[in-house]
Amino acid sequence: MAKSLSQDAISTILANPSPDSSSDIPEIIVQVLDLKLTGNRYTFNASDGKMKLRAIFPSNMSSEIITGSVQNKGIVRILDYTLNDIPNKSEKYLIVTKCEVVSPALETEIKAEVETEEHDTVLKKPKLENEASMAPSSRMAMTRRVHPLVSLNPYQGNWMIKVRLTSKGNMRTYKNARGEGCVFNVELTDEDGTQIQATMFNEAARKFYEKFQLGKVYYISRGTLKVANKQFKTVQNDYEMTLNENSVVEEASNEETFIPETKFNFVPIDQLGPYVNGRELVDIIGVVQSVNPVSNIKRKIDNENIPKRDLIVADETKKTVVVSLWNELANNIGQELFDNADKSPIVAIKSLKVSDFQGVSLSTLGKSSVMINPDITEAKKLRSWYDSEGKGSSMASIGLGLSPSSKTGARSMYTDRVSLTHITSNPSLGDEKPAFFSIKAFVSLIRPEQAMWYRACKTCNKKVTEAVGSGYWCEGCQKNDEECNLRYIMVSKISDTRGEAWVSAFNEQAEKIVGCSADELDKLKSEQGDIDGYQKKLKEATWVPHLFKVSVTQNEYNNEKRQRITVRAVAPINFAEESRFLLEEIKKMRNPQ
Amino acid sequence: MDTSSPAAFVNGGLLRMHVGRKVRTVIQVTRSDAGSVMGKSTDGCQLVVRGSPPAPLTSYVEVIGVAENESSIRAELWTNFGDSFDASNYDQLCQLANGELKHLFL
Numbered sequence: 055m056a057k058s059l060s061q062d063a064i065s066t067i068l069a070n071p072s073p074d075s076s077s078d079i080p081e082i083i084v085q086v087l088d089l090k091l092t093g094n095r096y097t098f099n100a101s102d103g104k105m106k107l108r109a110i111f112p113s114n115m116s117s118e119i120i121t122g123s124v125q126n127k128g129i130v131r132i133l134d135y136t137l138n139d140i141p142n143k144s145e146k147y148l149i150v151t152k153c154e155v156v157s158p159a160l161e162t163e164i165k166a167e168v169e170t171e172e173h174d175t176v177l178k179k180p181k182l183e184n185e186a187s188m189a190p191s192s193r194m195a196m197t198r199r200v201h202p203l204v205s206l207n208p209y210q211g212n213w214m215i216k217v218r219l220t221s222k223g224n225m226r227t228y229k230n231a232r233g234e235g236c237v238f239n240v241e242l243t244d245e246d247g248t249q250i251q252a253t254m255f256n257e258a259a260r261k262f263y264e265k266f267q268l269g270k271v272y273y274i275s276r277g278t279l280k281v282a283n284k285q286f287k288t289v290q291n292d293y294e295m296t297l298n299e300n301s302v303v304e305e306a307s308n309e310e311t312f313i314p315e316t317k318f319n320f321v322p323i324d325q326l327g328p329y330v331n332g333r334e335l336v337d338i339i340g341v342v343q344s345v346n347p348v349s350n351i352k353r354k355i356d357n358e359n360i361p362k363r364d365l366i367v368a369d370e371t372k373k374t375v376v377v378s379l380w381n382e383l384a385n386n387i388g389q390e391l392f393d394n395a396d397k398s399p400i401v402a403i404k405s406l407k408v409s410d411f412q413g414v415s416l417s418t419l420g421k422s423s424v425m426i427n428p429d430i431t432e433a434k435k436l437r438s439w440y441d442s443e444g445k446g447s448s449m450a451s452i453g454l455g456l457s458p459s460s461k462t463g464a465r466s467m468y469t470d471r472v473s474l475t476h477i478t479s480n481p482s483l484g485d486e487k488p489a490f491f492s493i494k495a496f497v498s499l500i501r502p503e504q505a506m507w508y509r510a511c512k513t514c515n516k517k518v519t520e521a522v523g524s525g526y527w528c529e530g531c532q533k534n535d536e537e538c539n540l541r542y543i544m545v546s547k548i549s550d551t552r553g554e555a556w557v558s559a560f561n562e563q564a565e566k567i568v569g570c571s572a573d574e575l576d577k578l579k580s581e582q583g584d585i586d587g588y589q590k591k592l593k594e595a596t597w598v599p600h601l602f603k604v605s606v607t608q609n610e611y612n613n614e615k616r617q618r619i620t621v622r623a624v625a626p627i628n629f630a631e632e633s634r635f636l637l638e639e640i641k642k643m644r645n646p647q
Numbered sequence: 648m649d650t651s652s653p654a655a656f657v658n659g660g661l662l663r664m665h666v667g668r669k670v671r672t673v674i675q676v677t678r679s680d681a682g683s684v685m686g687k688s689t690d691g692c693q694l695v696v697r698g699s700p701p702a703p704l705t706s707y708v709e710v711i712g713v714a715e716n717e718s719s720i721r722a723e724l725w726t727n728f729g730d731s732f733d734a735s736n737y738d739q740l741c742q743l744a745n746g747e748l749k750h751l752f753l
Contacts, residue, residue, distance in 0.1 A: 629733075630733035630736060633733065633736040634733070634735075634736060637736060637739050637740075640743065644747070
């Protein structure tokens with residue numbers, strides 16, 4: 055026998071938002087719909103058959119939901135509650151403080167006898183053709199159902215979402231084998247806070263670019279989903295959306311526009327070094343020193359001409375850096391900066407790529423955004439610093455201190471420079487992915503008795519085994535060879551001013567440490583004579599300083615996690631550069647800011 | 648040579664602070680004669696160094712001796728420093744060694 059819901063229960067609740075005590079409350083029996091986990095509490099839509107109300111269960115009910123006492127489409131009796139307003143909206147929100155289960159899940163959503171069509175102010179109702187494939191939804195409802203972003207998947211296209219545009223990218227043009235085109239993307243956020251990136255090409259891009267405005271709320275349907283490309287992911291979502299000319303985008307007129315404040319995380323110019331050539335994007339704020347006219351750069355891949363404009367920016371660290379604005383930014387806001395350069399405006403830029411051109415340089419991407427004289431505290435601070443002392447002081451380009459030297463990789467020997475104790479005292483380094491550092495240290499010990507090399511295939515460098523008969527067998531190449539190479543796999547101790555550590559080095563790096571190849575060292579080892587050439591060679595390699603690039607990872611060994619440091623590059627010390635680096639460090643120590 | 652007191656690191660501008668005392672500096676040789684060498688200090692001043700320079704002389708030479716006046720040194724020890732040298736680093740060293748960190752040097 056179907057249990058019945060309290061008639062007009064929702065109206066009753068709405069009429070009495072904060073009952074004084076539970077005795078004040080008449081019997082309120084409602085059906086639980088759209089039960090889902092939001093954060094760490096369960097939310098649902100409470101239905102009395104006529105009206106629905108957004109509601110949330112207390113956290114002490116979560117266990118009952120998990121065990122299945124409270125189920126979606128089930129019936130509960132609300133014993134105590136409070137009704138709250140949702141900020142910025144005209145809706146109310148029911149906070150259930152006490153309730154009990156009346157019945158487990160019913161087959162369907164209960165609807166009152168008189169069918170009332172809910173009037174939503176804006177849209178045509180989409181045809182919900184294949185109700186059965188949508189869970190959990192009612193088969194009888196004729197109202198538009200808005201789906202939470204988290205429920206979308208590529209295999210089912212009949213959805214409508216209600217989202218706020220929380221980020222709008224710049225329009226980019228491209229040329230590939232199939233022709234020319236334009237593209238832009240946006241970030242959409244729904245009520246639950248789930249985010250997804252949506253991309254539009256060509257017709258769709260032109261159609262929706264003006265329509266999509268930052269901060270507004272839209273109803274969107276007829277988009278397609280696909281698995282997100284992890285390399286370019288900007289939001290947390292396994293999927294990303296594409297909208298085409300047939301997609302439907304309608305502004306929700308009864309929603310307020312809420313432009314999320316651009317959250318900046320500024321990096322002082324003199325601390326840009328570690329970001330060079332890395333994946334992480336940076337934000338900067340600085341005073342414009344000069345702006346160049348627009349130039350057109352021919353992109354090698356497709357011969358496309360792209361507008362670019364460089365400007366030089368300085369900050370309180372008394373360092374300057376070149377920022378390249380690309381595409382739209384070069385023309386629009388770039389022109390504004392050009393026209394006002396003599397006023398030395400403050401410019402704040404979000405999402406810049408850091409490259410090693412001329413030491414350090416910054417470039418905008420599609421998602422970068424530029425604000426001139428923003429109304430934020432950092433801008434005010436910069437303005438007063440510049441007007442009082444910055445204007446007159448001499449500034450140096452950050453690139454000069456970190457100028458790239460060529461092939462030796464010496465340039466990168468100054469990024470992420472740490473002392474050995476920074477690595478050895480931090481056992482959790484490298485537990486998810488390898489951590490890279492540069493170190494200046496002396497080789498302090500190479501144990502002569504260790505197995506310093508392995509027999510390697512001349513073709514593929516993999517370990518070979520002694521073949522039956524003569525020669526060596528390579529499992530990888532599936533062939534025999536009379537000869538093999540010896541390749542280093544060496545462990546040595548290195549020491550610096552703070553501490554010491556054991557490191558592993560493979561062939562190329564070990565050769566630089568020892569000063570000869572493994573084959574040559576082996577020859578020395580087997581030589582007869584008064585002088586032990588082998589020991590001498592290793593001794594000569596000891597207490598030699600080098601610049602090392604190392605990776606730190608964690609290995610499990612007998613159920614214990616051990617730190618493993620591997621040498622990735624070895625470079626000789628360039629004394630002039632090293633002195634410059636030390637002088638900078640001394641300066642930093644004397645002026646901690 | 649009297650080794651009882653350390654030689655102060657100087658450039659052209661700091662030489663006047665140590666007149667009559669033991670100093671050391673690196674200069675870039677501009678002219679060399681039998682009894683003296685003229686050179687540019689790391690901060691761009693013209694200095695005269697009297698004594699017997701080694702032969703041959705490289706572009707950069709370090710001299711240790713007694714400061715005669717603001718722009719000349721009577722050198723007792725000469726050391727060839729080769730043909731490439733980072734003058735800016737040395738200059739910053741001189742400033743540190745005569746400034747806040749003087750107590751580490753003298």
